[in-house]
Amino acid sequence: MTSQGIGASVLRKEDRRFLLGKGQYTDDIVLPDQTYAVFVRSPYAHAKVKKLDASAARAAAGVLAVLTYADVAADGLGGIPTGWAVKNKDGSPMVEPPHPALTEHVRHVGDAVAMVIATSHTAARAASSLVEVDYDVLPAAARLADAIKSGAPQVWPEAKGNVCFDWHLGDPAATDAAFVNAAHVVEIDVVNQRLAPNAMEPRAANGHYDNANDYYTLYTTSQNPHLTRLLLAAFTLKVPEHKLRVVAPDVGGGFGSKIFHYAEELLVLWASRRVGRPVKWTSDRSEAFLTDAHGRDHISHATLALDSNGLFLGLRVHTYANLGAYLSTFAPAVPTYLYATLLSGPYHIPAIYAEVKAMFTNTVAVDAYRGAGRPEASYLLERLVEKASRQTTIDRIELRRRNLIKPEQFPYQTAVALQYDTGNFQATLDMAIERIDYQNFATRRAGSAARGKLRGLGISTYIEACGIAPSALVGALGARAGLYEAANVRVHPTGSVTVFTGTHSHGQGHETTFAQLISERLGVSTDQVEVVHGDTARIPFGMGTYGSRSAAVGGSAIVKALDKIVDKGKKIAAHLLEARVEDLEFKDGTYRVIGTDRVKAFGEIAFAAYVPHNYPIETVEPGLDESAFYDPKNFTFPGGTHFVEVEVDPETGVVEVLDVAIADDVGVIINPMIVDGQAHGGLAQGIGQALLEEAVYDAEGQMTTGTYMNYCMPRASDLPMFKVGNHVTACTHNPLGVKGVGETGAIGVPAAVINAVLDALAPLGVTDISMPATPEKVWRAIQAAKGATS
């Protein structure tokens, strides 16, 4: 490797502008003649507008327009589409209700009926309160547990019983057969609670219609500007791509919530066309809680069959998944192909049958949030395995060892459609055991007991699928888009390089990581590399960043483009060196006639390509500028072991996280510093889910955790330092051998936390606790256990 190539902890190139306060986020952009939009949103979970009177608002100072659902319908704006169609068990299509950008029939608190556009944000906000809306309030099915009951209020008339789809995966007969001969059957009910993603930058969109050129520009907080442009062009705004530029500038975190095409993106562009000036909307945090797509929200029942040696024979899972009121961009895929396909975990389970009933509720949409389906699978399985350990009295580590897929079993075909290419779960397990100092846990537990505290250790061995995804495969499964990635590598005449990538960085550090790929391959310093992303007018058509795909898919596209650059350079070098192409090698930035000292530096070749005086012009075009698309052959499969050690105060129920030690296998690591940072962030969100966070709707559909006063975000004082480590097995099917690290922490750790809490409370007889394990919940569980034993 070069000193800045693959494996080097190069400090981030993007830091400087952020540390100087010179980042440029969407809300920082003020266009000439800027105007501001504020939405009029429903205070009810389910209602029909009886009367909307905007006359006072229209007359208010600074107001340019008040646009309503009637205007949306009159102008023929398209509904917000979903990007994935899932079929029912019988092959019939899912229920796919309409999703107008502004609506007369509101279906969740925060659903918008109108927008006010004014010359200042203050004026728009003031006028929005003058829009008088009379609602006919309808019964609401807000909580998943309520929506599944028979006789529950209907979110959509076409979705009987609120079911969007009733889907399954696996072999029911083989699974039934596995249970017939089981020595042990372990059952569990788990809830994976609803979460709000909470990227620190609230969503924003600034739309500008240029009347002179009939051209639209949208600045937006997006993880995938080309996907947003595609959906605007094909479905919602309905103008062709060449009339539409989407820019996602600096974006302050996404975690999934900024993948989706939101109505506000369409509406600011449309409103700009209507008022003839740019229109900006910036969400405040309260609005974000009500309108950003949420994550998780599953209710599951699972049963595991084991033989007398503790080997897993079969797994049955039934899950209700909440999709909210509307189908967001990837929503149907999350509780199906990103969830049930992961139910084998890192284990050999011969037979699996999973059923998923996806439900509509009168809540904001539920879609991908860091991990997206995989945390739900991992949590369910690791809670179940832990329970199996207690029920069979087989040690928790030993039970896992007996069932983990062995290195020689790869490639491993699961019972739920995936083929894992590689991994070494034993190695990560052993590494994590050492890092948590497992063998001395009993001593530490005794020390806590001496101080009146209950200490617990929890484990989770997990796998995930990322690097999404082979287009033909996902197409067969209902995806309405391809999931390849694109790159353009442009070598400049003096040898510096610009990389244009279809992926998007909103904290992941692509400007550094991708520059390292160039440095590794071409031998140029990362200072000589510029990475461009986020602007559809500059970058090739790519699918953006989510599902830990950027290095595995986007990085592979860059490698393919680099291959073309190196090959073309070789032809130029062969000409200049008067040698045959096959006699040349390229290494450390130098073309060399093998076995000689006849060399040409890469920079000389770049110069020759643009100043082709002495050049093989008959056979090689001038220039050094290559593009590539990369469609992955398979998913990638990061995995590993997470340990968490906690201490519970039995008097207060407070859980303190004392130690977190993890060993992951995320494939080949390009920048260890950035990879560790991704693990840290995922762990914090996973621990947040386990102990602190929950997005709660009451029975009427009012969100009761709609601010940071009552949605409990992890703070610095809630977390310890993390011990992170990696054991690398290289992905076998992409050119970098990378797997992906964006989501591992959030996927693996929640079960480890809850297993640790249950381990701490086991001596009291507590056998179950749900997330988040708040002090109140823990305290009540302790009191209930005491009551049961006294």
Added chain:
Amino acid sequence: MSTLTLTVNDAKRTVECEPHTLLVELLREHLRLTGTHVGCDTSQCGACTVSVNGRSIKSCTMLALECEGASITTIEGLAKGNQFHPMQAAFHQHHGLQCGFCTSGMVMAACELVAKNPNPTEQEVRHGLEGNLCRCTGYHNIVKAVLSAADVMRGGK
């Protein structure tokens, strides 16, 4: 409209603003210092933290007019020319930022924390930064950065 005179990043500024204008609005909208961010509406996230007369303040909690005659430092005023402040340098060195959105407030809060307590423990740093939310880093590298900056600012290594 009211007239307000104050010093921002060592420059004297006179600004016309509405009485209800918040300090963060004055900075972002009137002075176009957009390095100070707004991440919530309940004074919980700390993304808008700036220094007012040497104290770190959530600029969403203060009216601009309360700053008459005050000296304010924002993230834009922390570096000396091309030279990072030691806190900025430490955040860079220790990968204490990812998306960058909380960073300005985090750095400003950390500067005051170290000014008040030049030799903080890890736990003191964690408690000192409780008013600043970060969703990316899990705080691990932020805490490392602040401890390291404190070392440098004490004249240590």
